[in-house]
Amino acid sequence: MKYNFWFVVGSQLLYGPEVLETVEARAKEMAEEMSKHLPYPLVYKVTAKSNQQIADIVKEANYDDSCAGIVTWCHTFSPSKMWINGFANLQKPYLHFATQYNREIPNEEIDMDFMNLNQAAHGDREHGFIAARLRMPRKVVCGYWQDEDVQQRIGSWMKAAIGVAVSKTMKVMRFGDNMREVAVTEGDKVEVQTKLGWQVNTWAVGDLVKEMNAVTDAEVDALMDEYKANYDFATDNVEAIRYQAREEIAMKKMMDKEGCKAFTNTFQDLYGMEQLPGLASQHLMAQGYGYGGEGDWKVSAMTSIMKAMGENGNGASLFMEDYTYHLEKGNEYSLGAHMLEVCPCCAAGRARIETHHLGIGMNEKDPARLVFEGKEGDAIVVSLIDMGGRLRLICQDIHCVKPIMDMPNLPVARVMWTAEPSLTVGAECWITAGGAHHTVLSYDVTAEQMKDWCTMMDIEFVHINKDTTVASLEHDLFLSDLAWKLK
Numbered sequence: 416m417k418y419n420f421w422f423v424v425g426s427q428l429l430y431g432p433e434v435l436e437t438v439e440a441r442a443k444e445m446a447e448e449m450s451k452h453l454p455y456p457l458v459y460k461v462t463a464k465s466n467q468q469i470a471d472i473v474k475e476a477n478y479d480d481s482c483a484g485i486v487t488w489c490h491t492f493s494p495s496k497m498w499i500n501g502f503a504n505l506q507k508p509y510l511h512f513a514t515q516y517n518r519e520i521p522n523e524e525i526d527m528d529f530m531n532l533n534q535a536a537h538g539d540r541e542h543g544f545i546a547a548r549l550r551m552p553r554k555v556v557c558g559y560w561q562d563e564d565v566q567q568r569i570g571s572w573m574k575a576a577i578g579v580a581v582s583k584t585m586k587v588m589r590f591g592d593n594m595r596e597v598a599v600t601e602g603d604k605v606e607v608q609t610k611l612g613w614q615v616n617t618w619a620v621g622d623l624v625k626e627m628n629a630v631t632d633a634e635v636d637a638l639m640d641e642y643k644a645n646y647d648f649a650t651d652n653v654e655a656i657r658y659q660a661r662e663e664i665a666m667k668k669m670m671d672k673e674g675c676k677a678f679t680n681t682f683q684d685l686y687g688m689e690q691l692p693g694l695a696s697q698h699l700m701a702q703g704y705g706y707g708g709e710g711d712w713k714v715s716a717m718t719s720i721m722k723a724m725g726e727n728g729n730g731a732s733l734f735m736e737d738y739t740y741h742l743e744k745g746n747e748y749s750l751g752a753h754m755l756e757v758c759p760c761c762a763a764g765r766a767r768i769e770t771h772h773l774g775i776g777m778n779e780k781d782p783a784r785l786v787f788e789g790k791e792g793d794a795i796v797v798s799l800i801d802m803g804g805r806l807r808l809i810c811q812d813i814h815c816v817k818p819i820m821d822m823p824n825l826p827v828a829r830v831m832w833t834a835e836p837s838l839t840v841g842a843e844c845w846i847t848a849g850g851a852h853h854t855v856l857s858y859d860v861t862a863e864q865m866k867d868w869c870t871m872m873d874i875e876f877v878h879i880n881k882d883t884t885v886a887s888l889e890h891d892l893f894l895s896d897l898a899w900k901l902k
């Protein structure tokens with residue numbers, strides 16, 4: 416889907432045709448110019464002068480799948496009662512851009528005609544009131560439209576809005592159920608579909624095995640060539656790799672047939688399969704598919720959504736799990752990994768394919784997997800949990816480092832990080848908030864984007880950052896719990 420955003424400029428008939436023509440010409444110019452610097456096109460649509468025009472453009476936006484959101488601005492004054500009927504029906508993300516055409520007040524030129532034409536400073540306030548009054552989820556960005564930092568903020572919001580569009584059409588393919596007895600990976604699928612749009616359904620592992628058996632050697636050969644181009648082979652067990660290729664092809668066929676962008680499986684249900692998909696899942700994730708281990712469909716869908724929000728529609732966002740700590744005083748780290756399935760989009764160098772015994776689960780043979788070190792950089796980890804009656808998204812700022820040891824006998828990909836406000840206080844906060852062991856780790860989606868996404872989705876957002884204390888977090892969670900019960 417090629418997405419765009421609509422630029423809707425508010426005005427009224429009071430000003431006469433000359434002013435309105437100028438507004439229209441400038442709005443077009445601004446949309447075209449800004450589009451050169453934004454990740455998605457901003458398309459000028461209308462200078463709205465009546466209730467009917469606004470209601471019509473909203474209706475059109477709602478029904479246009481390629482429209483991922485609307486950006487409004489009031490060059491002149493636009494009486495806000497005109498916006499009520501349209502806004503009451505708006506189903507797309509909404510950003511209010513408070514800006515003006517001219518950067519500076521022209522000392523000599525300014526007169527009453529100039530004031531008449533350039534009144535965003537109060538036009539945008541009237542416009543802001545009605546959205547506040549209607550309790551609309553929105554983003555307000557104020558600044559000069561040609562400034563890079565302003566365009567960057569709008570661009571960042573656009574990507575979060577893409578996350579909304581992707582979420583609303585998300586389909587998750589589950590192979591097998593959740594890992595037995597695990598709580599945090601559970602959730603209300605009806606609630607999630609209502610709130611986030613996700614269609615989460617199950618397919619039999621037996622059907623996957625049937626699909627695997629139908630994969631041809633030529634198909635496997637082609638994928639093996641792709642593996643060779645992207646990864647080093649650090650095993651002689653070529654058959655194990657070919658088996659993973661077969662799994663990947665079969666899963667991809669099944670997902671593509673159903674329009675699924677994310678999947679789960681569990682080591683407890685591999686009936687008829689020789690290996691837990693490792694390399695297969697990793698290479699699918701590298702192509703933008705979401706994945707969650709142990710049947711965790713929430714983290715799977717979130718991975719796919721955050722990948723879509725990132726750079727080039729498949730950023731460095733990946734399924735992750737806090738595995739074990741390094742608690743040396745003053746030098747504390749979390750080691751993130753998974754049984755097999757870490758996406759190579761975070762690899763610091765070229766990943767290598769290895770085969771090792773995996774004692775857990777139903778593996779008859781040694782599964783092939785990609786092994787690598789994660790790259791350095793600031794990142795976030797995100798966990799979506801079901802609080803019973805509502806969803807909470809927890810986000811924490813972290814800093815990934817080059818792993819401080821090489822861990823030569825660790826047979827899986829690894830990422831190492833410190834966390835805000837510190838590893839241990841951060842863990843206290845995370846546990847207090849109920850965050851899962853599974854997360855989406857992202858190097859390119861920001862906490863602000865996740866907050867914007869939660870605002871648009873109308874779910875709770877909790878941010879653990881350098882300023883968070885356990886006491887302040889407990890207080891916020893207590894108030895938030897009450898607020899969400901009243902909502």
Ligand SMILES: [Mn+2]
Pocket residue numbers: 708709736753853
């Ligand atoms: Mn896990």
